[in-house]
């Protein structure tokens with residue numbers, strides 16, 4: 230019998246490592262408590278799909294992820310992916326910013342080996358906990374040759390999602406991770422079933438490489454709403470932000486009173502990136518605002534938090550707004 234693929238599980242915390250006081254606590258519990266060895270020991274079924282080893286990288290709730298965490302995790306994933314004795318990598322992660330980390334890795338880790346990010350909506354101590362099955366699914370995907378070259382993936386709720394496209398869409402319920410473009414496949418009883426592949430550039434097709442990135446520039450987000458003011462825009466400008474993501478209303482629309490403040494920022498050299506607070510759809514260039522005239526960039530279909538990730542990565546290579554827009558179309 231052939232040796233099973235070797236999958237490394239990098240643990241970072243979150244609810245998948247959470248523990249509550251009672252089995253009835255599905256929402257009230259402490260995240261990032263259970264160490265990776267205990268998580269893996271509690272799931273002996275993993276040995277039927279892969280040889281699994283665990284590494285505790287962080288033990289945090291994912292809302293506290295910083296750029297330093299992203300870089301450290303990315304560097305570790307990249308190093309492991311280069312090891313001949315590693316076939317796939319799973320990252321356990323809190324669900325709140327899981328989509329940001331997955332997209333970051335998708336952009337900067339140059340490997341065709343499967344990388345799967347996974348979390349859970351309920352702690353392992355809860356009735357109908359979802360972490361064990363999600364982790365089993367993640368390892369089965371990371372161990373599968375078919376999962377290679379599809380970019381960084383996310384397995385939650387029986388589905389295999391593209392790390393680029395997926396977002397957390399509800400803060401209770403286990404069917405939390407969705408993409409407007411649909412999942413790539415499904416996992417049933419450890420078997421992977423594929424139906425589509427990502428169209429955007431990623432991993433081996435990316436022009437970015439974590440091995441060349443030492444630091445990420447400051448990119449922040451302002452939110453659009455009725456009675457919008459310019460306090461946040463001006464404060465970020467003063468703080469020396471390199472790009473500002475505007476999470477606009479509707480099709481990335483910008484309040485009339487906010488336009489001059491954003492133009493002033495652009496005149497200072499700050500990139501202005503129009504995204505939308507609406508969960509689905511995409512922002513069209515020169516619709517709602519004259520992007521060509523203002524030299525602004527549109528975020529295409531990326532949610533504001535994902536636009537922030539791409540802007541940071543892109544700005545490590547270019548300060549040119551045309552190049553930045555090309556990157557937003559391609560990734």
Ligand SMILES: NC(=O)CC[C@H](N)C(=O)O
Nearest residue numbers: 243244290291323324325
């Ligand atoms: N379901 C979760 O993982 C949320 C727990 C926590 N807020 C985190 O993101 O890590």
